[in-house]
Amino acid sequence: MSEGSNLQDFVNELSSFSQDEAEKQDITNSENQGLIGHVAEIAGSGSSIIIDAGRLIELGECQDPALQMSGQVGSQVKMAVGRNWLIANVRTMHAGQGGKVIAKVDFLGEGTRDEHGKLSSFKRGVTRFPIPGAEVHPVTTEDLRQVFAADDRPHVEIGTVYPTDDIRGALYIDPMLGKHFAVLGSTGTGKSTSVSLILHRISEHSPEGHIVMIDPHGEYAAAFKGAGEIFNVDNLKLPYWLMNFEEHCEVMLTSSDKERQRDADILAKCLLEARQRNKLSEQYGKVTVDSPIPYLLTDLNSIIVNEMGKLDRANETAPFQRLKTKLDELKSDPRYSFMFSGMMVGDTMAPFIAKIFRLPANGKPISIIDISGVPSEVTSTVVSVLARMVFDYAIWSRNEAQRPLLLVCEEAHRYVPKDNSENMKGQAVRRILERIAKEGRKYGVSLGLITQRPSDLAEGVLSQCGTLLSMRLNNERDQDCVRAAMPEGAKGFLDAIPALRNREVICSGEGVNIPIRVNFDTLEAEKRPASSDPSFADGWRETGDEEGIIDRTIKRWRGHGK
Template sequence: MSQSVLRIGRVIEVNGSRTIGELEASVDDLYRTYKSRKYTIGQVGSIVKIESGDLLIFGIVISLRMEETDSTQANTAGRTESSAKWIEIELFGQGHKTGLGEAEFHFERGISTYPLPGQAIYLATVEELRRIYAKPDKPTIKVGSVAQARGLPVHLLTNELLGKHFAILGTTGSGKSCAVALLIHSIIEEYPHSHIILLDPHNEYYRAFPEKAEIIDPTSLEIPHWLLTLEESIELFIGRTEHAATRQTNILKDAILQARKGFPDQAMPIEKITVDTPVPYRLGDLVSNINASKPSQASKAESHEKILAKIETLQADKRFEFLLRPDDSVSDNLADLLSQLFRIPDQGKPLTIIDLSGVPSDVVDVVVSVLCRTIFDFALWNPKRSEIPLFLVCEEAHRYAPRSEEASFQPTKRALARIAKEGRKYGVGLALVTQRPSELSESILSQCNTIIALRMSNEQDQHFVRRALPDSVRSLVDTLPALRTREALVVGEGTAVPVRMLFNEIPEDRRPHSADVPYAEAWQKECGNEEMVRDVVERWREQQR
């Protein structure tokens, strides 16, 4: 039986997983002291318990209020008096006692027996919390500590977190990028032969993994044009505004198919090659095929000329060198490209960071689409997929899988959606990272079975996250605006129980290059000069970061 000093109230109403309690009149302070340790009373997010014989029922405090009534006595007319302090609790788990000690119980998630009105409500002790948040008998990674008890570590379930996808949501400055870096650090330290691909749109993660990552930037990025599917080729060579131009699509389709079949020393039988088969072809052959099919009458050749003009424009643009390969450099090097991209073998670098900051904005969607599709297709056709699972981390996910149909590039959105919906079966995990969850595709986010929500002040974003969370913890969304930096609410398959946690702090030299610019400090002294400006101009022109 718990000590009376831990008793703070009694149950007065039970409604599904939610319980209403009344605090005792003696509760007039924020703390109770037990075994020389202070325990807060009624703090939102704190854990309480209800004893029912050999069963301990645990819940999270989600709200606290005081009800006041007008006095009817004549001598106190016009005054108000406190009648009761109400505490609202979300039940999340139960413990079956196995002994007389505080921590001698077997904890399990979910409720089989509900409390009865009148039963006492107690503060959960540190020993009981230690038992609730104990490291499970499954593979885990340690990422932080319980926010209400700093000494209690938080372990996330590795297979459930990675295999069933997760999302990291939080406003700018909430510690989102550091949380991503910490999770990846924890994963690769525990599992040094990981295969993680990180899409980095702002070039901020290179300094966080100086020795463990293969950095691929626009100067080393190679996505050959022949790796694109017909749909992606249409996006590149015709453009979004021309998708309805069926004639141009047919011209391009026939030309690409013939170019693939006509490539010398083709690795597979010609009759098995389709327009989407990832075998090489030369742009020169593509142009020749389009010219060969061009009618002699100029009025009927307009569609052909548009495609040829677009190809010529792209070839002349230095920014597209990573995509449009010269004819003399086209070779069947797909296996080498995938080996570097997926780190097979890892060679001590289990992480690939793809810097997208220098990729032209009008082709970045094509690049992301090809990368996502290639990751899924590789796993799909890999008979040893269970031995080499892949994991994709997509920063600024709302850019590539937006909620709005009009704003999205459909191949990219479909590629991410396919990983989200089918990746689990083929050994492809997905992490979505965004500061604007309300702009992210709801169907894709719904496939993330673990939600890591950091501070979030936008009401629209909070409403969106509330819909994505299980019913039993939706009310905890109200605490998001008050979370501290690095503090997060973690719910879902990746954690044994919902937890409000504080991520471990990362050393300064291992943090992403995403810290806020210190205006007040920078503007105290003169730093710039004309030489610096000339250097920036030169880097700009040479496309060097």
Template sequence: MKIGYVVAAATPFEYLATLDPERPVSLYDYVVVDHVEVEGGELANVRLLGQIIRLYRDPYSAKRDLPLYSVISEVSNNILEVHLAKVKVLGYLSGGELRQPKQPPRIGAAVYLADDEEIAELFRVKSGLCVGRLATRDVEICLDLEGVKRHIAVIAATGSGKTWFSVVLIEELLKKGAKIVVIDPHGEYVPIRDSIYKLGPFSARVVKVSKHHQGDLMYKIGVLDSEPDALANAAGVPPGAKKIRYAIYLAWAYARRVRKELGKAVGLAFMQKVLYTALRGEAALNKLFQQLKLSGDFPTEDLKMLAKRDRHAIFSALTYLKKLKRLGVFAPRSTPLSKILADITIVNLAGVNEEVQDYVVSHLVNRIFQARVRQVRELKGVKIPWPVVLVVEEAHRFAPPKALRKTKSYEAISRVASEGRKFGVYLVVITQRPSKVDPDVVSQCQSQVIMRIVNPKDQEAVRESSELLAQDMLENLPGLDVGEAVVLGPVAKLPVVIKVRDRVLEYGGADIELSTAWRVDKTADVVQMWRRLYKSPPPPSVAVAAAAMRVLAKRRVGDRVEVEVSDGDKRAVVTFEDGVPVCSLCGRAGCPHVYKALEEAVEVL
């Protein structure tokens, strides 16, 4: 369908077209121009593909000083309006390849809407990750799986759909057989485990770092697998508290000596024992190390001296070690990678402070990277036999600019960004603040998925990190709808604007719907039903406990209603028969599982 003509500024890279006002087109749509190009010394007729990157309207032949309002109001219906489009030249297809023209299109050449078949051919890939469709057409867009090897950055303002896109990307990667590890600061990806069956026979595992949050197993870090300063940071010891840090260092050094000589797995408990013994005096300390039967004299002079001169430092060090022990993350041995990894492993970091999160991410990423190095180079030690995709949500927490603050996880993530391709560790960085992610990390992510961005600093950070993002597209980013994204880099043959498809897996990152969360009538119905069942109002503790639970499924079986409730690592099925609830865990007693089930089932009872 003809929509206009080339009128000005025609170069091999872009041109200006005037459009038929009766045939409106959309921003980012694709157009073609009949073109003559020189190939092999001969003239060849080709169809030159282009993309509309700007649309605007101007009055025809208006002077620079536009008429005053009083004049316009009289003649507004008679002003001729010109519809204009700025078109970026993409190239022409020849032998299945997209080639760049050496000649500009002819002024006056007719501009046509590109056929769906031409656009589909333009983006066709052998092994694709089908994440959505064109924003302007019903044409499926699949990203190139091989482009994942060059790393991906997903960048968007809050509420633009970045987590939605990341879940869709995870689904597509799983279908291709990928092994995925998700770094999840808030536990938003945990629901994937309970909905993975919807996608297929894949295994999903949630690894937690706080015993109070959801997970299949705890991630443990071997105390002696790290540096004592890192332990002090995780415990919250102030940077200037040098004597306290020194006491922790001494206890750690003695624990390490014991492991080296005796092969015993020792951890925080042994470090505490060393410091407690030091407070009891020199004789008690000598007796402890004699009992251990270490070879040679054990150097305890520094610890004895600290105990004499600054007992307060040792008391404080013990307090911090107790705090570290309560976290439950640190242990004599690290959790084996073989127990952690599945088709998709979600590392639920919720419930611990940023220092511990930083430490866990650094420790885990380094272990994964080293295991892949051993596999590729055929070295001894723990190996991972297949490539791993590492998805880092809220990357600005773990890899901020070095001038802003230093994190341990930055070093691990930066190493994956720069060297991971060689060893089969691929990075997907997700952030809503690209200006607060180290530019070296973002620049290593050659493929970018950019959704709506409003903040000028973030727009500038995106522009500096991407050589492929044209200025016109950058200016259009605030106008993207929720779920729309500009995709560019090795995963796409050309920069393309897509609408992300519907997801299959669940996630917990959606905004709270206040009208539902604050529904007074629903709460009143639950309380009324509870009163009818138990002859008293529900205790506040029951309602609070129920608020932390999730409903996994609700179904009707004949006259019976069943509600499946998730309570941390437990599952409860509440069955309503003749209006009477029975909890599979608690029986007929009024419990938080029944309260949660009433919230979901009260309207059908």
């Protein structure tokens, strides 16, 4: 006999239960009125229940929004086991015979069932499963209030739990940041505003925190001008000598293949000598090519010229000439002045770390690093330096009072792409972000990844994020990627991802008690990023001052935003 016919026989048998048999159960009459089905199969994550479709239609007329949603995909149901209620999430549904619906469910947790049949003291995980034939009941708003109620751990509230309008959805700060998090969502879903809301809530909870955000589009300056410090090419003043050797190579080497390796060997020798000319090097004994010891560009240039002068044949001087030409370009091009400027170099490492990492925060715990004005040729290197500084500082400050750091990376798929070609630029930033994802939690470094294309992220990085906040994803490849990364208990929400409204999110993983669907709070206008799409209809309706607009635009264009 087939599995389908066995299941249908069980459906028919359950349908023949009399009211007298139901009343024998240790459940109140009010709960019997809420009976919607029975357990058909218990198989861990693949358990099945059988629901009366007629009861679901009746519940759809209730005033309680939770009861209206009962039995639908993504909603919750409950089952009595001894003195406990088990809460399960509906993953899939398909039609059976005789007005029955067969649904796959994932168990989320359990709570105490008091003498009145009410749920209390809900906890994640299940200690005892129901048996086939156990009754299935709808979950009420009061039940959801117990399930989603935040405990005493430090947390931030970000919105209301779907489908209610008053149950607050909370993210637990330590589990979320301790094991990294990712915010995923297609363009236009309200992702930037939602990220701003989360960071504002965290900043309000911990005004002496330490958050560094990489902002590639200049969106977030408007959102945090009152709650953080804004850095861009005008005031960042990133010391070039903070780059390690790999980052120097990405900026200064223009050759490829065998020539690139030869150029790299020459650069390593000259760079080390330039660092050793600083008196600081005498204090630290062994100085390597990676040591963040200040050096003068003029020293590096003179060393290259001296080494070149030792050679006889012209073809042997080509690598030195390439390095010298690139060095001259970096010094003279105004686009690089935020990083390569001035003849005199001081040891600014301590004040740079203090201002970027918000040490102390002075009530402004977040640094927005606007890299929209950074030349595209060095963007990945700048991000690499900042990310590596976060990680290295955490490593070398292990014996000091703890100052955990959060690094938030917008457009993360740019810096940790799936393509792992060794010939591709940006390998330094990829390596450091992957290392933070794998090892950061040991040293108090948290990584927040924000992307509209999770399928383009390097494999393994998303899986290192303990908390996933998934907004609407329109691309099927992206949905499949999130499906693979989501914890088992959240799979019932997956079908809802393409149907989420703007500013709705499914939160799963370490940062929440159980997976939840949340409607984000409305963020105050002054705290929103400058990410709203322009209106073509309105913009094409307005006229006037076109000549002035063009003149001012050209001045900014030619002056590189100055």
